[in-house]
Amino acid sequence: MPIAVKVMKRPGSATSYVRATLKGMALTFRHLFRPKVTMQYPEEKSTELWTISSRWRGTHRMLTDEQGRAKCVACGLCPQICPANCIKLVPGEDEQGNRYPLIYEIDEFRCVFCGYCQEVCPEEAIHVGVHYENSEYSRDRFVYDLERLCGQTHPVSTLWDPSDPRGE
Ligand code: SF4
Numbered sequence: 001m002p003i004a005v006k007v008m009k010r011p012g013s014a015t016s017y018v019r020a021t022l023k024g025m026a027l028t029f030r031h032l033f034r035p036k037v038t039m040q041y042p043e044e045k046s047t048e049l050w051t052i053s054s055r056w057r058g059t060h061r062m063l064t065d066e067q068g069r070a071k072c073v074a075c076g077l078c079p080q081i082c083p084a085n086c087i088k089l090v091p092g093e094d095e096q097g098n099r100y101p102l103i104y105e106i107d108e109f110r111c112v113f114c115g116y117c118q119e120v121c122p123e124e125a126i127h128v129g130v131h132y133e134n135s136e137y138s139r140d141r142f143v144y145d146l147e148r149l150c151g152q153t154h155p156v157s158t159l160w161d162p163s164d165p166r167g168e
Pocket residue numbers: 078081082083084085086087106110111112113114115116117118128
């Protein structure tokens with residue numbers, strides 16, 4: 001199919017830009033009376049018009065039991081399903097045969113925040129969280145170990161529910 005080329009005529013020397021300028025200024029002026037959608041981040045984190053979704057998938061959090069131990073039983077499902085291969089798990093076992101993670105690390109820098117780890121976890125231990133302020137000055141600080149994951153306090157993300165696809 002041939003490509004149509006539209007040739008635009010350049011304005012001549014007799015063209016006045018006043019009309020276009022006034023139109024532009026009128027548009028700008030109209031915006032002065034519209035509701036503001038900006039917010040004063042970081043002092044403000046949400047406004048009446050906008051708040052972060054409870055489905056936001058950000059910084060991970062490991063939930064703990066009543067004794068403060070990680071709920072993870074080192075089943076190995078989350079590192080298995082992780083598409084970014086960013087979960088490191090070394091399982092251990094106590095005298096009673098209970099499995100627990102000797103090493104559990106997530107590289108937040110490689111993570112694509114798909115939430116599969118949360119979905120697959122049989123113990124509801126690992127979660128993505130409603131949290132995004134996790135910038136660091138060095139690459140290795142993005143690797144969260146078990147202690148750091150357990151120490152997170154932000155809310156955990158709610159999973160997508162097929163019966164409520166819009167989250168209402
Ligand atoms: S959110 Fe996805 S990419 Fe990130 S650790 Fe979990 S499974 Fe891996």
